[in-house]
Amino acid sequence: MTGQDGGFEVLATGPQALVTDRGRPGFAHLGVPPSGSLDRPSYELGNRLVGNGSGAAGLELLGGGLRLRARGARIVAVTGAPAPVRAGGRPAASHTALRVPDGAVLEIGTPVAGLRMYLAVAGGLAAEPELGSRSTDVLSGLGPDPVAAGDVLQVGPWAGPVPPAGPVPFPAVPTQLRLRVRPGPRDDWFTDPRAALTGPVWTVSPTGNRIGVRLDGPPPPRRTSTLGRELPSEGMVTGAVQAPPDGPPVVFLADHPTTGGYPVIGVVDDADLPLLAQAAPASTVRFTVLG
Structure with missing residues (x-):
């Protein structure tokens, strides 16, 4: 470089x-x-x-x-x-x-x-x-x-030509996001996972980065049988909504860890992740459940 x-x-x-x-x-x-x-x-x-x-x-x-x-x-x-x-x-x-x-x-x-x-x-x-x-x-x-x-x-070799296109339209960046999410794989750890996801209006925290975006709001309530327990580390994917026991969820982005021990309540649809990548702190998020 x-x-x-x-x-x-x-x-x-x-x-x-x-x-x-x-x-x-x-x-x-x-x-x-x-x-x-x-x-x-x-x-x-x-x-x-x-x-x-x-x-x-x-x-x-x-x-x-x-x-x-x-x-x-x-x-x-x-x-x-x-x-x-x-x-x-x-x-x-x-x-x-x-x-x-x-x-x-x-x-x-x-x-x-x-x-x-x-x-x-x-x-x-x-x-x-x-x-x-x-x-x-x-x-x-x-x-x-x-x-x-x-x-x-440094720049690589280029054969051209430039495609014949003027300025192309681009969508406005919303401050209120609607993200589609698929439940699971550990939604059974929560008392009412759909309500826990779709009920609150989440706020994008200023502490996010390329690893993940923290959503400020109420922690999803866990089932009594899971209190005091944690999972063994298991595989994580981009878009996973990981819910720690004592705080709001984190949505993993492209540089996320490949394993984690907190339960994943849902996974954001791939097509909606670019919206989250552009979400400035204080933007609001509502989830819509798929499936």
């Missing part, structure tokens, strides 16, 4: 900037989470806009604040949470292919809604893969280090 030549010199990163791609699924037996982009549709859109193949590495940005100086003319796209973009000091559009001249500074500001933005670069970032992925995994430490000021981001 760091060298004398490359596609961009990093001037500032904001709260967090990580290399991301489609992740490394299939290694849970080794204790390795799937990782990869949390808002997969936004990540995929960026690659399509710049003409990359599926799976090209880009950046996932938390909270904006990224400033890069182009080393050579580059084509990029900024997707995900809406945020101000500037190239060479001039306002630029997001959700479209954008040409950044050699030496120009690309700036991505603080999002006006949501949390995470994605930067796709024509050719993809040329980070070294580990277990088939270039994604940074904040739990296990696999993949490139978090991007820091002074790094040089």
Whole structure:
């Protein structure tokens, strides 16, 4: 990632900037989470806009604040949470292919809604893969280090061309989320699991990260027969709603631990997880039970 030549010199990163791609699924037996982009549709859109193949590495940005100086003319796209973009000091559009001249500074500001933005670069970032992925995994430490000021981001070869598309529409980031959830596999540990999930209006805690999102609200009541007991560690999946005995539930995201001992009351549908990835603290969540 760091060298004398490359596609961009990093001037500032904001709260967090990580290399991301489609992740490394299939290694849970080794204790390795799937990782990869949390808002997969936004990540995929960026690659399509710049003409990359599926799976090209880009950046996932938390909270904006990224400033890069182009080393050579580059084509990029900024997707995900809406945020101000500037190239060479001039306002630029997001959700479209954008040409950044050699030496120009690309700036991505603080999002006006949501949390995470994605930067796709024509050719993809040329980070070294580990277990088939270039994604940074904040739990296990696999993949490139978090991007820091002074790094040089190298870019892979690109054949082009840029697809003929102008700015594409993107959905508004909601502050009130409706998430579909499938009960189980340990919903029998709770007195009324459906009511425990669908009754409260949950609030997104500010303590969440790529490992999981904590939902502030009433702990799901356990059956009397389970009080004082805990499960042996068992496998966990992305979207699992894990309910500890003395606090609110946590919804696991892509860098989650692969095992856990607290019962899982339900699993959020994969298609709804990008909404949770963009949920800012104080956003509200209501669950709808599937099945």
